[in-house]
Amino acid sequence: MGQLDGKVALVTGSARGIGRAIAEKLAAEGADLALCDLQADWLAETAAAVETLGQKVICLSADVSKGDDVNKAVADTIEQLGGVDILVNNAGITKDTLLMRMSEEQWDDVLAVNLRGTFLFTKAVARPMMKKRAGNIVNVASIIGLIGNAGQCNYAASKAGVIALTKSSAKELAPRGVRVNAIAPGFIESKMTEGLPEDVRKKMLDAIPMGRFGKPEDVADVVLFLAGVSSGYMTGQVLTVSGGMVM
Numbered sequence: 001m002g003q004l005d006g007k008v009a010l011v012t013g014s015a016r017g018i019g020r021a022i023a024e025k026l027a028a029e030g031a032d033l034a035l036c037d038l039q040a041d042w043l044a045e046t047a048a049a050v051e052t053l054g055q056k057v058i059c060l061s062a063d064v065s066k067g068d069d070v071n072k073a074v075a076d077t078i079e080q081l082g083g084v085d086i087l088v089n090n091a092g093i094t095k096d097t098l099l100m101r102m103s104e105e106q107w108d109d110v111l112a113v114n115l116r117g118t119f120l121f122t123k124a125v126a127r128p129m130m131k132k133r134a135g136n137i138v139n140v141a142s143i144i145g146l147i148g149n150a151g152q153c154n155y156a157a158s159k160a161g162v163i164a165l166t167k168s169s170a171k172e173l174a175p176r177g178v179r180v181n182a183i184a185p186g187f188i189e190s191k192m193t194e195g196l197p198e199d200v201r202k203k204m205l206d207a208i209p210m211g212r213f214g215k216p217e218d219v220a221d222v223v224l225f226l227a228g229v230s231s232g233y234m235t236g237q238v239l240t241v242s243g244g245m246v247m
């Protein structure tokens with residue numbers, strides 16, 4: 001018996017990295033999965049892993065920044081899997097550069113995926129969840145949204161926005177039985193971070209009291225806690241998973 005038996009979870013950006021680890025963790029606890037990424041065929045490996053765990057899975061193509069894509073993804077999930085109990089807003093991008101060099105396009109692109117995408121998916125699931133008087137939304141923010149970072153004005157603003165959206169939507173939806181929480185990962189090994197120069201990686205490692213970078217599974221464990229029954233009296237919270245980098 002898993003703690004998510006009979007639940008349906010929709011995870012955005014689940015083709016790889018943290019999103020894939022989250023999808024597999026929720027499936028291992030008994031949830032059926034709606035996987036969502038820019039292209040459905042990128043989701044084949046995650047889908048195979050979920051199926052191996054014995055859960056139902058559907059693969060959805062959607063750009064989280066486009067309202068029509070998002071509404072269709074939620075409608076398809078409800079039609080094919082019978083509902084949506086858990087939403088994990090994980091899809092995210094970076095377009096790093098210093099403020100003085102940042103183009104309007106670099107600003108807009110990052111805000112569109114990270115913040116607008118989280119807003120659009122939250123809005124799309126809010127109605128069916130409120131109707132059911134139950135639901136659980138977990139937003140993947142970042143420690144950068146809490147502490148800022150040179151070269152990431154767009155990303156930091158988007159993730160701070162995700163935290164503010166988490167708290168405001170938590171207040172609106174709590175009376176209808178829907179919880180909304182966020183997770184703020186630190187430096188996690190993934191495609192997003194593997195391109196960083198060696199000197200930057202070393203500097204970051206020196207700043208992590210636990211002395212190691214995080215793994216996608218470290219984040220997935222805490223998402224499971226927020227998505228599951230053990231956090232039943234928590235909403236509007238931001239949990240930091242950074243090996244002690246941010247306290």
Ligand SMILES: NC(=O)c1ccc[n+]([C@@H]2O[C@H](COP(=O)([O-])OP(=O)(O)OC[C@H]3O[C@@H](n4cnc5c(N)ncnc54)[C@H](O)[C@@H]3O)[C@@H](O)[C@H]2O)c1
Pocket residue numbers: 012013014015016017018019036037038062063064065090091092093113140141142143184185186187188189190191192193
């Ligand atoms: N890796 C880290 O150190 C770290 C730290 C803090 C927060 N995060 C956050 O965790 C989340 C996952 O990051 P990751 O490291 O696994 O990144 P990743 O680049 O490995 O994976 C991101 C996934 O999102 C998908 N995606 C991107 N734009 C999309 C869009 N418009 N619509 C649908 N899907 C889209 C990508 O195709 C990819 O599969 C992001 O929100 C990121 O900001 C990562």
